[in-house]
Every structure is written in structure tokens, then in C-alpha cells.
Amino acid sequence: MFSTGSKLFFGMTGSAAAGLVVFGFFQNWDAIGVIGLGAAICALALIAGTVIYTRDADVAAADSTAALTAAAAKPAPGASLWPLIGALGGGLVVIGLVTDKRWFIGGMAAATVALVEWMVQAWAERASADSGYNRRVRGFLLHPLEMPILSAVGLGALIFAFSRIMLRSDNTVGPSLFIAIAALVTVFGFILAAKKRPSKGVVAGICTVGAVGILAAGIWAAAVGERPELAEEGKIFRDQPGQPSERSNCGEEITEADHHASGSLAAKSSTVAQVTLRDNQLTAKTFGDSVSTVVLARGLTVNIIFKNENPEGEERRLAAAYLVNAVDSAGKPTTDLAQQVVCTNAIDGGKVQLITLNIPKPSAAAPAGKEFKFYVPGIPGAEIPIEVLS
DSSP states (O other): OOOHHHHHHHHHHHHHHHHHHHHHHHTTOOHHHHHHHHHHHHHHHHHHHHHHHHGGGOOOTTOHHHHHHSGGGSOOOOOOSHHHHHHHHHHHHHHHHHSOHHHHHHHHHHHHHHHHHHHHHHHHTTSOSOHHHHHHHHHHHHHHHHHHHHHHHHHHHHHHHHHHHHHHSOTTTHHHHHHHHHHHHHHHHHHHHSSSOOOHHHHHHHHHHHHHHHHHHHHHHHHHOSOHHHHHHTOEEOSSTTOOOEETTOSSSOOGGGTTOOOOOOOOSSEEEEEEEETTEEEEEETTEEESSEEEETTOOEEEEEEEOSOTTOOBOOEEEEEEEEEOTTSOEEEEEEEEEEEOOOBOTTOEEEEEEOOOSOGGGOOTTOOOEEEOTTSTTOEEEEEEEO
């Protein structure tokens, strides 16, 4: 009644059931162990039932018809990594449900791709008795999708890795590194264009080594982080709990982001005012008229032009201070108010910059010492009030 294979799996099922009873008795039926052993019992029992149903795929030697139609007589399915990728995608989906939605989206994408690829591969392997024809059928269906997507993903990964390398490299080493890599690519192109070109295997090996090298270096650079001056420049910090985030480059100090900053502007829409620094004094014009206070509408996105007319060599920035809703330690907005500061890059004399504002609170809500204003860091008295209408 029982085939050889089923005896093995039924025996393993019984052993797992006995282990479940013993473990549960001595470990007070711990949930994790009981669930794990219960799952093992179910899996082993399912395999045992499948094996006894197929009778171990045994075929009698005298049965010529069965020898041709039995499952064992059919070509074995080809090796595939898609089940592994599908399992990885399922794991990422579970992780994403409790951590970050990006993991969930990545897991869903991996599981979907694995499902489609595996289904088409399984169908193509049985399209005919000719394995070469089956491969061509699969390629006819999937290559128009696979090649562009894989190319885009590979190119994107290389670009991202190279950008991390350049952001990690010192600003004096970066240009030399860029030139060296460009020279290697040019030399490789000359080798491919030569009459006695290397074999396809050698070319594929060189490309693989180069791609893996760039990706490995990019992963290392991303893990280590940007070079210190860029990391400090891009840092978002809170001076104390409950305060909104503020960029670290709104002070008088000239930082990495200010070097070679744009000093010219094209035509801009929604420009409501121009603030000019001349002889360490701020003046403002709205629609061509000089004003002592810049009047803005609450919640409206506007552009302000800042022009530095101090002598050349005096790099200055324009900052705007106003109130927003404070946030708690969890980053959620509260009903309290806190000061927010935004600013332009520091620009040299004769240059212009743009600052974009969207102020959510009226200036009438500002307490003493927290007035809304434009100011130039490092120049006492260089200020212009901002009035935000409710």
C-alpha cells in the first residue's frame, strides 16, 4: 500500500508530531516552537500524500506505454532562480508592511516579475520537444520587455554608484578620477574598434569586472557617506525639541554649497519684490516702487529676488525668518509656533539670487523678538520687515 518514498515522509511526519508533543509538554506550549513544528508536520504530510499518490513515479518495466507517458519519462524542467527571487520578494513585502513602504513596493515588484518570468518559462519548456525552439519562444515573448528594463536598471545603478563615488571623493581628487575613468572607457573603445579585437568572452569579462568594481565602490561610498563638508552642508538639524528643521547654511559662514553658486536669473513668474543690499543696507521694491515693508499673502508661493550690490568680494546671503507650526519629538505638527529660517546661497557683489517663500502664518501672530523679516547674516541692522496678511 505504502510506497518507499511515502514511508520515509510519513515517518518524518510522525517524528515531527512526537517532537511537537514533547516540546509542548516541557516548554509549556511555547507559541513559536509549536507553530514551527506544526508547520513542519503539515509540510511533511503534504509531501507524503503527494508521493503516495504518484506511487514514487514507479513504472513497470513491461509497461511500454507507461514508460513513455510517465512523469519520469518527460524532460526535467530547467534550472530557474525565479522561485528564489519570488521568495525574496515575499520576504521584502512582509518587512515593508512593518517598516518602510519602499521595501513593500520593491518586494511586490520582485514577486510580480518572478511570477511572470516563472510562468512563461514553465510554459515555454513544454511548448515542443525541441529545447532550442522553446528557448526562442520564451525570448520572443520576454526579451522585448527584459532588455530595456535590465538596461535601464543597470545603467541607473552605475550612474548612482558613480555619483556616490564622486560625492565621497575629495574635491581635488574628483576631477582627476573622472578623467581617469573617461580615459579607460576611451581606451576600451579603441580596443573594441581594432581589427584584432578580443573575443566575446574577454569583452564580457572586462565589462563585468568594471561594472562590479564601480558598483562595489559606489556601495562603499554610499555606506560611508559624502565627504565631510558636503555632509555638514546638507545636514538637517533641530536646535532643540519641538523646533522645525533648519538648514545649517543660513549663517554668515561661507560653505561648500556657496562656491560657484549661480549669480544670474532668467525671467521668473510670481516675483513680488526685489531686495537689494547696497552699502550694508537693505532696500526693497515691489512692482517698481520702493517700500519699507514687504507685504505678502499667507499661504501663497512667491519669489523674491535678492541682489548684492556691495563691492565685489563681499559674499552675502539673504535670509527670511517667519513662524510655522512647531513639531513634537515624533515629527508631528503641534499648535505651538516656532521660527523657521530659509535663505539664498551667498553671492558676490553684482550677483543675484532667488528665494522662494510660502509663509503659512500671519505676521500678527509673531511675539516680540520673533518678528517676520528679511535680513543679511553678519550685517547688524540690515533688515526689512515682512507683513503677512491673513
